[in-house]
Amino acid sequence: MTSAEIVHELRAARPAAPYALRARVEAIAASTPAPRPSVASRFLPRRRALLVALPAAAALAVASAGVIGLAESGRDDAATGFRDATTQLAESTATQKVGAADAAPAYGATTETQTAPGPTTGRKQRVLANLTIQVADTDALSEATQQALQTTRSLGGYVVSVSYATGTEGSAALTLRVPTGKVQDAITRLSSLGTIVAQQIQIDDLQESIDALDRRIANLKERIARLTAQLDQPGLDEQTRLTLQARRSAARAELASARGDRAGQAAEARLATIQLALVTDPETSTVPPLPSRFDRALDEAVEILAWEATGALYVLVLAGPFLLIGLAMWWGRRALQRREDERLLGAS
């Protein structure tokens, strides 16, 4: 008998279920309404759902980072009444001697009659200023640098960094921090070191944000006091006590966070930052332009994405070994089971 004949005979003698079995299976099918295949599995199988869900989750993370970044960068901007006080001046290429009566002053430049926009008294604001001053030569550069440092200290501020270079031409880049209330004074005195090449001042109002934090802190304190009073009541059952304690702990954690935020913003408002560039040749200005709102939004978004990635990595590092072990055990168990099945079928 050849293989073809065997196959033909096998197919011709294909078994059919006996009547009794057919009746049993019909009874099984009719006994309970069969649960319908889930709508999700019909329209979106599990694997396809995963293929859609993962990119969607990634897109959501990026979008949320962008939205939060935009909101954070905008939140610091001045409110309506103070948006006019926020000035981002175009870099002025016209040079000007301070105090010259004939010269048309560049917008925002310091003259005897004009002063650069300054922070508003009584409001917490973040002040950033860029100044590029041209000096006569490298000797003047050295002197101007020393004077800038002295001016900063005399106003109660401090020097964050100094970068000084001389050669054929010379330049110095200084990052200074002075009390916000004295920033106009600082700018005036620094401007007198030479000829103003470029000037930028940016003022962001933080008062609303700080006020909101103050209100939140007050609410949280009130909530904690209420919870403490409730906990002091006699006759509380254990479950209620635990619930109240948990709520109070959460409120305390939130209070600590709010206080931290407020302290950070208050610190930003307390000291203004001045980026001062002293150059012998205006073309060698090293002060970078102030970041625009888009730049700040991008920075915030990137920071948030970095936090999200750090969090995900943290979870992966913690859970990774357990996942790997679980996977290895599952795979090993499947392999063993398969081998056992083959052995059973081979021996039967």
Next chain:
Amino acid sequence: MTLERPTATTSTTLTFAQAAEQHLDDVYGYLLYLSRNRETAEDLASATFEKALRLWSRFDPHRGSARTWLLGIARTTALDWFRAESRRRRREEAAAIPERIEEAFGEGLSPTLEAALASLSAGEREVIALRVVLDLDGGTVARVLGISPTAVSTRLSRALKQLEERVTEHDLG
């Protein structure tokens, strides 16, 4: 190579009762080849459809046909039975009279072929049942057995060769 029989209804409208009616013969035939016992095959077929009814909500028509799905459940059910049988045999005394297994693969098979089939292992009969008797394609059989299509081809050719040799031996003997 024959074409696979088309299902009567589309996968999106198939009810459990329809699936059971359409594929009962296939499930029963497969289990009969595995167990070599009509009563056992009937019991296993009932157990298969009971289990399938409970799992019907998990059936995903995008991943395969109802027939493939049911045969997969039938295999699992049969393997559970094999394990139970193996444990039972180990518990019994060696001197106990072995139970006579009724060799039955359906009417119409010659005694030679039936005896040759009975001498094959369950694994060999299984691949013959799925690939030859039920005429499933290699990919479907691979999914049911949980092996690669190449392994299915190898097992089938080995099983058919064994069958041919034993039939020839019987004819000569």
